[in-house]
Amino acid sequence: MYPKTIQKLIDLFSKFPTVGPRTAARFVFYLIKLPQTELEELSSYLKELKKSIKMCSWCFNSFDPSLRSGQASSEQAGSEEVCPICEDKTRDKSLLCIIEKETDLTAIEKTKKYKGLYFILGGIINLKKKDKKDIRIGQLKERIKNNGFKEIIIAINPTTEGEITRLLLERELRPFNIKITHLGRGLPMGGELEYADPDTLSSSFDSRK
């Protein structure tokens, strides 16, 4: 129904998180109105994205290896696989916080409350698809196995799907015999971590149980 290029872009944008076909179409018609220079800028950033950003081999956080400070940045590639948080020697290596996605990590870091490590699951249980294959449970268990954590905090949105994911994680991680907690009061049921204000998120860390 649309010209082929437009339809192709709509299809691509429709795959973005929380974007449906109607929003995707609005994106495309917004892009059509932009000056060519801005489109080229956008497209050059897109081209660079995968080249300039790496995914941490331990926690799956995205980071820019060129911004790493000190000696590490001059080391050979391959030693650059770990993100600044995992590498930071001042962080508490006995604490692990499991989150769904990078934007949750950013929200938690903003509170300055939490000083442990993270693990990004990469998704939560999707009730429609009943699918676990997008969630990094296998890798998570690998990380927990050899690291001597004293506490694992599950910081996942208190939505229905988030709660189901949390219960699944608690069941999967119980055999490790490590204290498992989740965020406490403050976050409204159905709310999303990344939109919570820092004070609320901070106090939900304090009241974790």
Ligand SMILES: [Zn+2]
């Ligand atoms: Zn990391």
